[in-house]
Amino acid sequence: MPEPSFLFGQFLGGLTTAMFLFLIASGLSLIFGVLRVLNFAHGSFYMIGAYLAWQIVGWIGPGSNGAFWLAALGAASAVALLGAVVERVLLRHLYGREELYQLLFTYALVLILGDAAKVLWGTGQLSVSRPPMLAGAFQLFGATIPYYNLFIMLLGPAIAGLFWLVLHRTVIGRMVRAAALDREMLGALGADVGRLYTGMFAVGSFLAGLGGALVTPIKSIVPGMDVEIIVEAFIVVVIGGLGSLWGTFLGALIFGQVLAFGILIFPRFSMFAAFVLMAVILIVRPWGLLGRPLRS
Amino acid sequence: MTMAKRIPWTLIVFVAALTIPYLGSRFYTFLATDIIILALFAVSLNLLLGYTGLVSFGHAAYFAIGAYTCGILMKTYGIPFGIGFVAAGILSGLFAALFGFFCVRLTKIYFAMLTLAFAQIVWAICLKWNSVTGGEQGLLNVPSPDLGWMASLPLIGDMRSADHFYLVALVLVALCFAVLRRIVDSPFGRILNTIRENPERAQFIGIDVRRYELAAFSLAGTFAGLSGALFGLFNRGVFPDFGYWSKSAEVLIMAILGGMGHFWGPAVGAAALILLNQQITAYTQYWPFILGTILIILLFVFPGGIVGALHAGYVRLRARRDA
Numbered sequence: 001m002p003e004p005s006f007l008f009g010q011f012l013g014g015l016t017t018a019m020f021l022f023l024i025a026s027g028l029s030l031i032f033g034v035l036r037v038l039n040f041a042h043g044s045f046y047m048i049g050a051y052l053a054w055q056i057v058g059w060i061g062p063g064s065n066g067a068f069w070l071a072a073l074g075a076a077s078a079v080a081l082l083g084a085v086v087e088r089v090l091l092r093h094l095y096g097r098e099e100l101y102q103l104l105f106t107y108a109l110v111l112i113l114g115d116a117a118k119v120l121w122g123t124g125q126l127s128v129s130r131p132p133m134l135a136g137a138f139q140l141f142g143a144t145i146p147y148y149n150l151f152i153m154l155l156g157p158a159i160a161g162l163f164w165l166v167l168h169r170t171v172i173g174r175m176v177r178a179a180a181l182d183r184e185m186l187g188a189l190g191a192d193v194g195r196l197y198t199g200m201f202a203v204g205s206f207l208a209g210l211g212g213a214l215v216t217p218i219k220s221i222v223p224g225m226d227v228e229i230i231v232e233a234f235i236v237v238v239i240g241g242l243g244s245l246w247g248t249f250l251g252a253l254i255f256g257q258v259l260a261f262g263i264l265i266f267p268r269f270s271m272f273a274a275f276v277l278m279a280v281i282l283i284v285r286p287w288g289l290l291g292r293p294l295r296s
Numbered sequence: 297m298t299m300a301k302r303i304p305w306t307l308i309v310f311v312a313a314l315t316i317p318y319l320g321s322r323f324y325t326f327l328a329t330d331i332i333i334l335a336l337f338a339v340s341l342n343l344l345l346g347y348t349g350l351v352s353f354g355h356a357a358y359f360a361i362g363a364y365t366c367g368i369l370m371k372t373y374g375i376p377f378g379i380g381f382v383a384a385g386i387l388s389g390l391f392a393a394l395f396g397f398f399c400v401r402l403t404k405i406y407f408a409m410l411t412l413a414f415a416q417i418v419w420a421i422c423l424k425w426n427s428v429t430g431g432e433q434g435l436l437n438v439p440s441p442d443l444g445w446m447a448s449l450p451l452i453g454d455m456r457s458a459d460h461f462y463l464v465a466l467v468l469v470a471l472c473f474a475v476l477r478r479i480v481d482s483p484f485g486r487i488l489n490t491i492r493e494n495p496e497r498a499q500f501i502g503i504d505v506r507r508y509e510l511a512a513f514s515l516a517g518t519f520a521g522l523s524g525a526l527f528g529l530f531n532r533g534v535f536p537d538f539g540y541w542s543k544s545a546e547v548l549i550m551a552i553l554g555g556m557g558h559f560w561g562p563a564v565g566a567a568a569l570i571l572l573n574q575q576i577t578a579y580t581q582y583w584p585f586i587l588g589t590i591l592i593i594l595l596f597v598f599p600g601g602i603v604g605a606l607h608a609g610y611v612r613l614r615a616r617r618d619a
Contacts, residue, residue: 105595278416
């Protein structure tokens with residue numbers, strides 16, 4: 001039996017991973033919930049967010065708190081804009097068509113954005129240092145926790161809470177929920193569904209970009225991070241339920257722990273365990289732990 | 297239409313393909329082998345995609361299972377190619393039946409997700425089960441099939457061994473195409489079409505939709521496995537990437553590019569994609585960028601793919617002539 005403090009550290013590591021995944025997967029889930037599009041390019045938006053954050057920090061000059069936060073918000077906003085343009089100019093025209101066309105369209109974006117990033121930023125590893133205000137670490141029950149990780153662990157629930165508030169306490173949120181249930185009816189009632197879709201795609205992309213920007217102090221930026229994260233985000237939304245906010249949160253928590261402890265139990269097969277979990281959930285409860293069955 | 301129908305296009309293409317080794321170019325034989333093997337892979341997917349209306353995002357799993365089965369049997373156990381090839385088809389078909397049993401219970405996006413999940417499981421096993429699959433390094437130096445007997449044949453005896461392998465692959469692929477053609481033209485194939493057009497109605501007139509979908513899934517997996525077995529030998533090695541989801545996406549693109557509304561569409565798509573890749577990678581390393589752009593143009597401008605666009609053009613031409 002390993003030391004309790006070690007297990008606690010492992011648990012916190014899983015929690016940090018989970019909150020990053022929640023940030024990214026919540027955007028994916030939101031876009032699916034409202035637009036009914038499974039966006040393969042979500043991982044690419046995450047990667048672009050990471051590269052842009054690195055770029056902006058480089059422009060401002062690294063080492064200051066302001067540079068980091070500005071870079072994170074700037075990168076996320078730029079990715080949101082990119083998402084809005086893609087939705088408005090291209091994706092919109094595929095809504096009436098079969099799902100296969102939408103899937104392949106977002107896959108084409110993966111290919112294009114992956115190469116675009118290579119052209120713009122090369123293929124080497126890049127990294128961004130933590131903002132000075134979150135540079136240290138503290139001890140808890142014998143485990144060392146960097147302040148930055150604590151910040152991420154708190155950011156996840158904060159974003160989830162904000163999401164819930166917006167969805168359940170505002171007019172926009174009501175429209176979003178209505179669009180998820182019956183988009184034709186919402187349009188017939190006079191809501192501008194087109195603008196809502198563009199807006200939701202932009203918000204989802206913003207979250208992907210933010211996730212990418214915030215991950216830079218922990219993981220180095222490399223080509224291929226887009227494909228890696230999208231598979232993990234798929235697992236998270238499938239476990240929790242496509243289109244469900246709290247489901248995504250729960251899915252991220254479970255997946256984070258499966259990765260953290262899977263590595264201890266069968267080191268070589270932790271990813272395997274995650275895919276098996278995904279398959280089992282799809283077989284037993286296709287709409288996920290907290291999702292609702294789709295109406296046909 | 298009558299003219300076009302009377303010309304035995306399939307036979308012409310097959311005979312033309314047989315003459316490729318006589319061009320005497322190593323490179324043409326290499327390209328042609330690549331094309332026919334992936335054409336079989338793409339056509340096998342179309343049994344699901346175009347005929348049954350099921351979008352599989354994990355078809356590469358069966359390609360990989362076939363490739364590993366044949367490769368492991370030949371390399372590790374020294375079993376001859378003929379048996380390895382048949383075993384590859386059987387095993388990938390069995391796995392397709394096992395995975396398909398669960399997949400066909402789901403619809404649309406969930407079906408696609410579960411096929412993806414199974415394929416990723418297969419990929420993860422191939423990647424990590426070092427003692428059997430060679431792990432990340434892959435299964436290297438898979439022995440060439442023993443084709444010494446071909447040296448004594450007239451006309452083709454003095455060809456290079458790569459040409460011999462090409463001819464064997466061509467005959468095997470042609471046989472698979474013949475069987476697939478029989479399948480889609482049979483009453484069974486018609487029922488698959490009915491399911492694609494309207495699953496509820498198919499259920500209503502007494503068709504056990506799931507059972508037919510499972511049969512289609514298993515058959516598609518079997519033929520994908522056979523193409524994988526050939527590809528592993530052609531490639532002289534089998535790698536975990538064979539089962540990765542980007543490989544599944546690639547074969548989907550082939551099918552769409554050629555046109556999933558026609559039996560030969562995916563084969564045309566495979567040929568087009570491979571030739572295009574050859575041309576473009578000579579100029580730039582940014583092939584994915586070009587492929588993504590082609591895909592977007594295809595989705596927006598030619599959703600019927602190459603064969604769909606040609607057919608539409610042909611119909612328009614005929615209408616003008618008849619007018």
